[in-house]
Amino acid sequence: MITVTDLTKVYSQGGRTVHALDGVSLTVPSGSIHGIIGHSGAGKSTLVRCLTMLDKPTSGTVTINGVDLTAARADALRSARRRIGLVFQQANLFDSRTIAQNVGYPLEIVKADAARRKAKVDELLGRVGLADASNAYPAQLSGGMRQRVGIARALATDPDVLLFDEPTSALDPRTTDEVLDLIVSLRTPELAVLVITHEMHVVKRICDSVSLLEGGRIIESGPLTEVVSRLDGRLSQALLGIPPHADLRGAGTLVDVLSSGPETLQPIVAHVSQVVGAEIAIVAGSVEHLAGTTFSHLRLLIPESVEAGRVIDELRRLGADAALTDSLNGTGEAA
Numbered sequence: 001m002i003t004v005t006d007l008t009k010v011y012s013q014g015g016r017t018v019h020a021l022d023g024v025s026l027t028v029p030s031g032s033i034h035g036i037i038g039h040s041g042a043g044k045s046t047l048v049r050c051l052t053m054l055d056k057p058t059s060g061t062v063t064i065n066g067v068d069l070t071a072a073r074a075d076a077l078r079s080a081r082r083r084i085g086l087v088f089q090q091a092n093l094f095d096s097r098t099i100a101q102n103v104g105y106p107l108e109i110v111k112a113d114a115a116r117r118k119a120k121v122d123e124l125l126g127r128v129g130l131a132d133a134s135n136a137y138p139a140q141l142s143g144g145m146r147q148r149v150g151i152a153r154a155l156a157t158d159p160d161v162l163l164f165d166e167p168t169s170a171l172d173p174r175t176t177d178e179v180l181d182l183i184v185s186l187r188t189p190e191l192a193v194l195v196i197t198h199e200m201h202v203v204k205r206i207c208d209s210v211s212l213l214e215g216g217r218i219i220e221s222g223p224l225t226e227v228v229s230r231l232d233g234r235l236s237q238a239l240l241g242i243p244p245h246a247d248l249r250g251a252g253t254l255v256d257v258l259s260s261g262p263e264t265l266q267p268i269v270a271h272v273s274q275v276v277g278a279e280i281a282i283v284a285g286s287v288e289h290l291a292g293t294t295f296s297h298l299r300l301l302i303p304e305s306v307e308a309g310r311v312i313d314e315l316r317r318l319g320a321d322a323a324l325t326d327s328l329n330g331t332g333e334a335a
C-alpha cells in the first residue's frame with residue numbers, strides 16, 4: 001500500500017515560486033490500480049520524482065507498507081526505493097546487454113547469486129510474454145517489446161509498488177492496449193499499482209480508481225465507477241466525453257442525463273417523451289463500459305413547449321441522473 005499525505009513541492013526559480021505539488025494526499029491499496037491523470041504542467045513528473053525521493057518533497061510524507069520514505073536515511077532509503085518498481089515512457093534499456101541481462105540488472109545491484117538471478121529472469125520474461133527473447137538485444141525488439149522488458153526489470157526485486165510514468169505515450173494504439181492488458185495481468189494482492197498518465201484511455205482500460213491532478217492539487221478522486229457517476233464531475237465529463245454541442249439556441253432546452261448498469265438498456269428517452277407528450281431528440285451521447293459497468297451520458301433537446309424540469313424529474317424517477325446542461329460545470333471540456 002502506498003500512502004501519500006499532504007505532499008508539497010515548491011520550486012524557486014529566478015525569484016518566482018512554483019507550487020508544483022500543493023498538498024497531494026492519496027492512498028493506493030495493495031491489489032489495486034490507481035490512475036493519476038493531468039494535463040501538461042499539472043505536476044505529474046514532480047509527483048513521480050517525489051514519490052521515489054529522486055527529488056525531496058518540501059513537506060508531507062510518502063509511506064510504502066508503513067515505511068516512511070521521507071524520514072528514511074541513506075541506507076534505509078536505498079532499500080525502501082527497491083520497494084518501488086519504476087516504468088517510464090521509454091524503457092531506457094542497456095543496448096549492449098541482452099534482454100535477460102537487462103531484466104536481471106537490479107538483481108546484480110543487490111548482489112543476488114547467478115542461479116537466483118536466472119530463475120527470476122526466466123520467470124519474469126515468461127510473465128511479460130518474452131520467454132523467447134532472452135538472448136536478443138534491445139535494438140532487435142519493437143517499442144512494445146522493449147516496454148515489456150522495462151516492466152519485467154521493474155518487477156525484478158519483487159516491489160510492493162509499481163509506478164508507471166506515461167507507460168504507453170510512445171506506443172501506437174494496438175501496442176498500447178497490449179501493454180495495458182499486461183499491466184492488468186500483473187495484478188497481485190500484494191502489489192499496489194500507480195499509473196501516471198495524460199491519456200484518459202489508460203484510465204478507462206485499466207484503473208480501479210483515479211485522481212485528477214491540476215495545478216499541483218488533486219481536485220477530484222475516487223473509484224472509477226463512482227467518479228463517472230457524478231454528472232457534474234470533471235472526470236465524468238472526460239470519461240464519458242460528449243463533444244461540445246452545436247449552437248442549438250432557440251431550438252429548445254438542453255438536458256444531460258447519466259445512467260448506469262441495467263438502466264442503460266431501458267428506453268428512458270422514449271418513455272419520457274411519451275409521458276410529457278413531446279418528441280425529445282438525443283443530440284449527443286457517449287456510452288462506455290468501465291470497470292465492468294455500462295455508463296451512458298446523453299444530451300437531450302427538450303422542445304420549448306415542454307417544461308425541462310418535468311423531464312428532469314421524470315428521468316430521475318426512472319433512476320437516471322439529469323440536469324440542465326447549462327447548470328453543469330465545464331460541460332464538454334475534457335479533464
Ligand SMILES: Nc1ncnc2c1ncn2[C@@H]1O[C@H](COP(=O)(O)OP(=O)(O)OP(=O)(O)O)[C@@H](O)[C@H]1O
Nearest residue numbers: 011013018020038039040041042043044045046047
Ligand atoms: N526543477 C524545477 N524548477 C522549477 N520549476 C519546476 C521544476 N520542475 C517542475 N517545475 C514546475 O512545476 C510545475 C509542474 O511541472 P511538472 O513537470 O511536474 O508537470 P507535468 O504534469 O509532469 O507536465 P508534463 O506532462 O509537461 O511533463 C510546472 O509549472 C513546472 O514549470
